[in-house]
Amino acid sequence: MTDVLLYVSPGTCARVATVALEEIGVPFETRIIRFMKGEHKSLRYKSVNPKGKVPALVIDGDTLTENIAIITYLDKRYPDAHLMPRAGDDWAKAQQLADLCFCGTTLHPNVSRIRVPQLLVSDPNAAVYVYEKGIKGMHEYFQLVEDRLADGPWWYGDTWSMMDAYLYWAFWRVEGAEFDVGPYPRFTAHARRIEERPSVQRSMAREEEAQQQLEAEGLVFVPSVPKRADA
Ligand SMILES: N[C@@H](CCC(=O)N[C@@H](CS)C(=O)NCC(=O)O)C(=O)O
Known part of the structure; x- marks a missing residue:
């Protein structure tokens, strides 16, 4: 069986790769990268993705990064999932x-x-x-x-x-x-x-679970709209 692992963080563009895998229907695991702990810049994670970003897809022991590359590769490997329309030329x-x-x-x-x-x-x-x-x-x-x-x-x-x-x-x-x-x-x-x-609903459910996990650990980043210092 194909061994598939996706490094993610909730709310990030790793959702794109997650949806692709959900569309294909191949079983896969996700592993959360804790940005608030700087895990994405850790030596350990950089040994997976030297760019220190999510997503990173590990498939049959090899790692692929960049959503566009991931989509393109998965589309070729799993043509029946129709991730992209068939290109005539x-x-x-x-x-x-x-x-x-x-x-x-x-x-x-x-x-x-x-x-x-x-x-x-x-x-x-x-x-x-x-x-x-x-x-x-x-x-x-x-x-x-x-x-x-x-x-x-x-x-x-x-x-x-x-x-x-x-x-x-x-x-x-x-x-x-x-x-x-x-x-x-x-x-x-x-x-x-x-x-x-x-596929989107399943991806969102995975993210929700990851978000709850991060909340329980006090590791949620709450972005805010910036305000002028002199306002
Ligand atoms: N070009 C990359 C962009 C990946 C990316 O920027 N991911 C963000 C999350 S949306 C990230 O990991 N940021 C951490 C950082 O830049 O420190 C892709 O499309 O996969």
């Missing part, structure tokens, strides 16, 4: 990679700016600046997603894919950080739709 495949990169390298940095600006810069006024930059950037990109969803319920029209799971994580993350999702009714409906998906 190299160009279509490259377009799909560009889409996933939009989530990983455009949306994700703005999620961090909005959610945890205090972890990016220590000066409180600079944190406000970073937060506001994130909000501005995110509005531009949310509009892009909103326009795209005019063509169907999912990013690829009628076909659900891991692209939707990745978009959902970004949406969910900023919706809980005073980001106004009001101007984006299609993207909001997309989020509510994806929350009905069993």
Whole structure:
């Protein structure tokens, strides 16, 4: 049997890889990395992922990091799970990679700016600046997603894919950080739709359990919207 272990932390983008494994239906275990204890930067975890980030997927003893690489690999290894639409040629495949990169390298940095600006810069006024930059950037990109969803319920029209799971994580993350999702009714409906998906529900249940574990240990980070020091 395939031996699968995923390093995660609740609320993080490790949800994307978790949803992929839940979609496939392969049995897997998750191991919580305790950010509040600095476990992600520990020598022990860095021997798994030298970048000190989650997710990290260990499959049959080998480790793969980066959500986009994880999705791409799992899609190839488990084609019946249809994690991504079948690409007819190299160009279509490259377009799909560009889409996933939009989530990983455009949306994700703005999620961090909005959610945890205090972890990016220590000066409180600079944190406000970073937060506001994130909000501005995110509005531009949310509009892009909103326009795209005019063509169907999912990013690829009628076909659900891991692209939707990745978009959902970004949406969910900023919706809980005073980001106004009001101007984006299609993207909001997309989020509510994806929350009905069993793989997403199972992933959220895993996160909830992990969150409760961290709460019991007093290791929950509560992000707050930054305020100017002179306000
Ligand atoms: N490009 C990576 C990003 C991973 C990442 O930044 N994960 C965050 C959680 S959402 C993390 O582990 N942050 C810890 C840190 O940067 O110190 C991926 O897509 O997998």
